[in-house]
Amino acid sequence: MDRRAFGEQPGRPGWPNSPGMGQGTEYTGRYVILLDQSNQESGLNALRSSADIASVERVRGTEAGNIAELLERPDVSVHFEELGVAVVEVRPEQRHALVTTAEAEPSIIAAEPERLVYASPVITPQQAPTEFYPAYRSDEDVVARHTRAEMAAAQGPAWDEQRWTWGLQAIHAHLxxxxxxxxxxxxxxxxxxxDHPDFAGRIEATASFVPNESVVDGNGHGTHCIGTAAGPAKPQQGPRYGVACExxxxxxxxxxxxGTGTDGQILAGMAWAVAHGAxxxxxxxxxxxxxxxxxxxxxxxxxxxxxERGTVIVAAAGNESNRPPDIKPVGRPANCPSILAxxxxxxxxxxxxxxxxxxxxxxxxxxxxxxxxxxHSAAPGGGYQPMSGTSMATPHVAGVIALLSQANPNASAADLVAALKSGAFPLMLPARDVGAGLLQAP
Known part of the structure; x- marks a missing residue:
């Protein structure tokens, strides 16, 4: 048995609704249960009888409706049948029983504490706000850690961005x-x-898995990422910035x-995306x-x-490093072997x-x-803004996967991943830092 798949956690904190969270708030108090897809009910029944988990509500990926509210309720466990995963509520005194049962029950593959997740762009000097998310770096932090000369060196050669962003040019998407x-x-x-004019007629479907918040972006991070992956060939203003423009x-x-969420909300979004044919x-x-x-x-x-269902998942490696001396490990879930980091x-x-x-x-x-x-990409209010981070790199990759899929509509997801890696431009940098190399559009 792989015991790393089972673990206990600290008590449940209050729900975070704002930046600046302190220590001890990385866990929600719930557990994410990975079930054998052919025998899901046996695992849930075992947890009901031994750990007295909260009442189970079954949801499907196509049913975005009330999932956000269900995930928020302390008297409900949510079972994503199509994924073979449940996010379960359990009283603190029953957590040990839950973990012990999960280890012994053959139909339970893993029982992991539910964690909080964050959006993680890096704020560049001209954008520095007065408050920052846990994964953000302030202007003062950047300047303190890196000299102005180092910041200037990051700009590299002058890129002519009148028609295309430097990112599209670097990956040859403009060609x-x-x-x-x-x-x-x-x-x-x-x-x-x-309502962004650049997305008019392009949005197939939307869903919010955040309680009491519509899908409308009150942050800017999501709109920016969507723009990079899928912005139009001819934006209302400025250069083209989207990789897969149709x-x-x-x-x-x-x-x-x-900019804060939970594993349960991510899982709900994944189920919804797969069900909608992403x-x-x-x-x-x-x-x-x-x-x-x-x-x-x-x-x-x-x-x-x-x-197996034909969907590739790409994720940001994370922004916690302070190079050159301090290189932090790839964050989760990007650190999974079957997710492109x-x-x-x-x-x-x-x-x-x-x-x-x-x-x-x-x-x-x-x-x-x-x-x-x-x-450079889209911003709420119909505008545009520059942002930095592995968050901004990731949608470039998502866009190229879409290009590869258009060129090879019958290709398996594994074939698309292989084509993406083999098509990368090798760099004279450690594979530890850049993997197969610089992303290239087909």
């Missing part, structure tokens, strides 16, 4: 005849500006307007991991199941100082690198 036409890209994030957009809000799911979010920490079994198994590059095509690296084995590798420094 591709492919547009991702009708390929569905799901972005699970802080929502979308549904793809279809599936926008799921899984992070609140403060060819690729883009996750510019995550949680930091410790050196030596292994990947989460639940996300890994779900990524495998998604691949995306690192960030500067305009000089070097590793961004914040970009995490493959310092943990057994799945914690970087798979590919993409532009993630001062990336």
């Amino acid at each position: 591709s005849s492919l547009t991702g036409r009708d390929v569905k890209i799901a972005v699970l994030d802080t929502g979308v500006d549904t 793809s279809r957009i599936l926008a799921a809000k899984v992070l609140n307007n403060a 060819r690729v799911i883009s996750l510019s979010l995550g949680a930091r991991v410790q050196p030596g920490e292994l990947f989460p079994q639940t996300y890994e198994k779900l990524a495998q199941r998604a691949l 995306v690192a960030a590059l500067t305009k000089a095509i070097t590793s961004a100082f914040f970009s995490n690296g493959g310092v943990n084995g057994q799945g914690g590798e970087v798979n590919i690198a993409a532009p993630g420094w001062q990336v």
Whole structure:
């Protein structure tokens, strides 16, 4: 038995609705239970009898309706039948019984504490606000850690961005005849500006899995990521910034307007995206991991199941590093072997100082690198803004998956991943930092 798939956790904190969370708030108090898909009821029955888990409500990926409210209720456990996963509520005194039962029950593959996840862009100097999310870096922090000369070096050579962003040029998307036409890209994030003129007629479906918040993006992170993956060939203003300019957009809000969410909300978004036929799911979010920490079994198994159904999952590697001396490990869920972990590059095509690296084995590798420094894309209110982070690199990869899918509509998800990696441009940088190299459009 792989005992790393079972574990206990600290008590449940109050729900975070704003930035600036302290220690002890990384867990929700619930458990994510990965079930044998052929025998799901046996596992749930075992937990009912031994750990007295809360009443189970079954939901399907196509039923976005009241899932957000169900995930918020302390008297309900939510069972995503199509995924073979349940997010269960259990009283603190029953947690040990739950873990013990899960270890002994053959129909339960893993029982992992539910964690919080965050959007993780890096704030560049001209954008610095007065408050920051846990994964953000302030202007003062950046300047203190990196000299102005280092910041200037990250700009690299001058890129002419009158027609195309530097990111599209670096990955050669501006030269591709492919547009991702009708390929569905799901972005699970802080929502979308549904009224942005650049997305008119392009949004296939939306859903919010955040209690008391509509899919409308009150943050900006989700709109920016959607723009990079799927922005139009001819924006209302400025250069083209979207990779797959004729793809279809599936926008799921899984992070609140403060940029925080839970594993349960991510899982709900994944179920919804797969049910709606997403060819690729883009996750510019995550949680930091410790050196030596292994990947989460639940996300890994779900990524495998998604691949079998033809869906590729890409995720941000994370922004906790302080290069060159301090390289942090790829965060979760990007550290899963079956999820593509995306690192960030500067305009000089070097590793961004914040970009995490493959310092943990057994799945914690970087798979590919993409532009993630001062990336121009859509902003709420119909405008545009630059942002930096592995969050910004990730939707470039999602867009290229859509291009590859258009070129090879019958290709398996595994074939698309193989084509993506083999098509990367090799860099004279450690594979630990850039994986197969610089992303390239077909």
